[in-house]
Amino acid sequence: MDKKTVLIVEDEKNIVDILRFNLQREGYETLEAYDGETGLRLAMEKNPDILLLDVMLPKLNGFDVCRTLRERGNNLPVLILTAREEEADKVLGLEIGADDYITKPFSMRELMARVKANIRRTSMKMDAAASTMDTGSGLVVNTETYQVTKGGKVVDLTQREYELLTFLASHPGKVYSRIDLMEQVWNYGYVGDDVRTVDVTVRRLREKIEDDPASPAYILTRRGVGYYFADQA
Ligand code: CA
Numbered sequence: 326m327d328k329k330t331v332l333i334v335e336d337e338k339n340i341v342d343i344l345r346f347n348l349q350r351e352g353y354e355t356l357e358a359y360d361g362e363t364g365l366r367l368a369m370e371k372n373p374d375i376l377l378l379d380v381m382l383p384k385l386n387g388f389d390v391c392r393t394l395r396e397r398g399n400n401l402p403v404l405i406l407t408a409r410e411e412e413a414d415k416v417l418g419l420e421i422g423a424d425d426y427i428t429k430p431f432s433m434r435e436l437m438a439r440v441k442a443n444i445r446r447t448s449m450k451m452d453a454a455a456s457t458m459d460t461g462s463g464l465v466v467n468t469e470t471y472q473v474t475k476g477g478k479v480v481d482l483t484q485r486e487y488e489l490l491t492f493l494a495s496h497p498g499k500v501y502s503r504i505d506l507m508e509q510v511w512n513y514g515y516v517g518d519d520v521r522t523v524d525v526t527v528r529r530l531r532e533k534i535e536d537d538p539a540s541p542a543y544i545l546t547r548r549g550v551g552y553y554f555a556d557q558a
Pocket of ligand 1: 335336
C-alpha cells in the first residue's frame with residue numbers, strides 16, 4: 326500500500342496541526358513547512374502527491390512558490406489556501422499555475438474532498454492506456470508520456486490543463502458546460518462560484534496551445550453554453 330504524501334505549506338501552526346491530524350487520520354503521510362522557501366525546497370526534493378499552499382507566508386509567498394515550481398517544470402497538483410477577503414487571490418493563483426483553491430475558513434470535509442479529487446486525477450492519469458492523440462493540425466498529445474507537442478515543440482502544461490485538453494480533445498465537437506467540466510475534469514460533485522476556475526484554466530490553456538488565444542482554433546467557446554474541442558480532423 327502506497328501512502329500518498331501531502332505537503333502542507335502554512336505558517337499558522339494551529340492550521341497545520343488541524344490539517345496534519347485530519348490528513349493522517351484519512352491515511353495520508355504529511356510533510357510540513359512554515360515558510361515559502363522551505364516549502365519550495367520540500368516540494369522539489371520530496372516529490373509529494375499534492376501541495377496545500379497558503380498565500381501569505383514568510384520568506385517567499387505562496388504565489389512565488391507556485392510560479393517557481395511551474396517554471397522549473399514541476400507539475401505536482403497545487404491547492405491554494407486563500408483567505409476569504411482575498412478574492413483576487415483565487416484567480417491570480419490559477420493564472421500562475423495552481424490547480425485549485427479553497428477559501429479559509431474551510432470545512433475539513435470540503436478540504437478532504439478537494440485533496441482526494443486532485444490526487445485521484447493523478448492516479449487515473451497513471452493508469453491511462455498508452456496512446457497518442459493527434460488532433461490533425463500539429464497538436465499531439467502522447468497519453469503515455471503525458472507530453473503535449475505543437476509543431477514538434479513541447480508545450481508545458483499543468484496537470485489540470487493537460488486533463489482539460491485531453492478530455493475535450495477526446496470528444497471533439499461535443500460542447501460541455503462549465504458545470505459538466507467541473508464534474509468531469511475537476512471531479513467535483515458540487516459547484517458554486519467555482520465554475521470560474523474553468524474559465525481561467527481554459528484561458529491559460531489557450532495561451533499555451535493557440536496561435537492566437539483571442540481567436541482560438543482548438544478550444545472553442547459556444548456562447549452561453551460552454552466549451553468544446555474543434556472537430557477538425
Ligand atoms: Ca499565512
